[in-house]
Amino acid sequence: MLAPVKVGILGLGTVGGGTVHVLQHNAEEISRRAGRGIVVTHACAKVLNKNHPYSTDQILLTEQLTDVVNNPEIEIIIELLGGTTIAREMTLQAIANGKHVVTANKALIAKHGNEIFAAAQAKGVTVAFEAAVCGGMPIIKAIREGLAANKIDWIAGIINGTSNFILTEMREKGSNFVDVLAEAQVLGYAERDPTFDIEGIDAAHKLTILASIAFGIPLQFDKVYMEGITKITSEDIQYAEELGYKIKHLGLTKRTKNGIELRVHPTFIPNKRLLSKVEGVMNAVMVESDALGQSLYYGAGAGALPTASSIVADLVDVTRTLTTDPGNRVPHLAFQPNALVDLPILPIEEIETSYYIRLSVLDKLGVLAKVTNIFSENSISIEAIIQKEISSSSDHVSVVIITHQVLEKRMIQAIQAIEKLQGLIGHVTRIRLERCA
């Protein structure tokens, strides 16, 4: 058997510790598969958790990143620094030193992946990033390799566990967003600053990567439309239930004849669809492709051990291709670098979807007639209308409308016109609705 592959790790926090733990705890399983051992020989860590479940006896610890990145013995660097500044520098330096890199850093890949992959390509090394999308789920491998025969039509995914946990709790307990967010923070499912998760930024990072490997387009994080879950109310969740839907925070990317849709937002999904059954912190990605049809991948999207699972799978893959001619490795973005196509990304106004619309009006039939008129003028066809008295003492009613598919810009126009109507109370609530996801 060959000597073990030597790995250096940048960052021994939760995920780094989990990775060392998995490599040590499952060393036998891993080398039975890989045909040789994979060991962490060097690690850079500012602070070391004394209660970690792994041994640092065989690991040379340092506080200098460059001690690891420039060490000639190390063949693969695991980048777990977070952020995009030092992480980018260290990744590029590792590449320049001829080392392969495994990373769980979705922001790094979404924002600097084009540059990083070009550098890796030029140097003939691999940058592997399974752990960057949906933690432990092997979704990158499934799409990049498992679906290699397919033209992919769309991807719809629950790709942010925090948002899915919050929406699940809001529905099951009837609680409001703020309370559930606080609960999620106590449980460790949401960060102290939860912006990345609840505003859709984290999901947008992942969707950027999924769209590139699905359609063979460059990474374009700045073109993702982003909407988080902060405005979802218990009222909307209740209406969803009544109408046979669930509200899920989805990342959606779709190939259309005009370009690629690339959007992250709360979405009504019919109760019958499998994605609507994915609860709590779990992630799931549905892919529609021409040969296979619909396929779904489900698993833990975060956590130390699930993320370590993907990192170590990448280590095994990289180990197997150490002696492979770089041209025969799986390309970083699924398609050969010279075969990427710069398809246009559609602005949100140009996407097509259905809608759930909720408005509060004074109890006048006239308002409803005007609303349906405005829809009709904007070629928006209505699938269902529900009208509900808020309470017997109140003089206004809630009107809920489900529409068929329409261009978003028409809906924007319609909402602008509706919001000018006399008799409308407050703003119009608009949540996109997807029937196929």
Add this chain to the structure above:
Amino acid sequence: MLAPVKVGILGLGTVGGGTVHVLQHNAEEISRRAGRGIVVTHACAKVLNKNHPYSTDQILLTEQLTDVVNNPEIEIIIELLGGTTIAREMTLQAIANGKHVVTANKALIAKHGNEIFAAAQAKGVTVAFEAAVCGGMPIIKAIREGLAANKIDWIAGIINGTSNFILTEMREKGSNFVDVLAEAQVLGYAERDPTFDIEGIDAAHKLTILASIAFGIPLQFDKVYMEGITKITSEDIQYAEELGYKIKHLGLTKRTKNGIELRVHPTFIPNKRLLSKVEGVMNAVMVESDALGQSLYYGAGAGALPTASSIVADLVDVTRTLTTDPGNRVPHLAFQPNALVDLPILPIEEIETSYYIRLSVLDKLGVLAKVTNIFSENSISIEAIIQKEISSSSDHVSVVIITHQVLEKRMIQAIQAIEKLQGLIGHVTRIRLERCA
């Protein structure tokens, strides 16, 4: 760009035709990914469907299998002959000729895989078989590569679409088995001779393969416990609904401290579990592993294009490793050939599971007391009992019991004792129940 890889195909039936269609229709996508073309240059077909959607202009057609298998120009053979006699011979001959083989033949791999992989190993070629398990779902890749970091604990899968279709229809329409089977045959979801599907043989082929790649054990089809869906009644399906379960035909393989469970049978699954939501002809496989936890893979388990999707994915993988040192390829059974471990397969008497038990008794409290006594004597603990009058005019009642986990041999003993009781009408119905799947 390199010249296209030349592929020969044995059998141009539904799946063969689908494969040629996908390779032609998605030629651009495929070569953008693989970095070179993949073309079928030779095919052996006894009868050719004139209405197929692909072109045979560039394909040399022959009726002699050996014309394809012995052709020195061909690098990869796709084996789609079905059966295990000629298919085995041709596969071994292709290997002997130094060709890689891609197959969708689950019986061939389950029964002769050990011999075939040993021959391939000796010759330094690959035999790829993603299409042999669950059609288009990339489940072999997910387990063999995606979960490489994990110790796998168990796999539970809906891996026979025909059985799942029949059970779904029986539940949704309240129909009985025989009628739905006839309907499935008309729709093309069941074969004229449906034995392989409804008796669990097809599922057992797939489970044999899944167990090997999960645990690193040799293929042992003859040790799979098999039970089909032919004895499932509408009555049991109705009780399942009432109790909050669905009946699914599962393939189950589990690592226990005494050995490996390897079993295929109808199973009660709690309604809350994702597997219980998988309906119709779709397949889904849940995997429990130590680092990732639970992950699920869902997709079309049969059909020309889904199966072609896996065959072509294998072609791309094989193409990428044509120049790879064989020792660095992904091992056939996930673990290095010299690292397989011959863990004992448990006989069905030694497996541990929960049970749904239904019996019909004359309306005497005494019988029920004796039944609970027998369970207690066999250390079987009862979770729930339901007693139902069949009708007001009838003098017997149906008793349904849900048990906790127990060794199967204890349940066999208990049932034997119960069937000797006076007051029992007919036989005891016993369906295994899994809470975690």
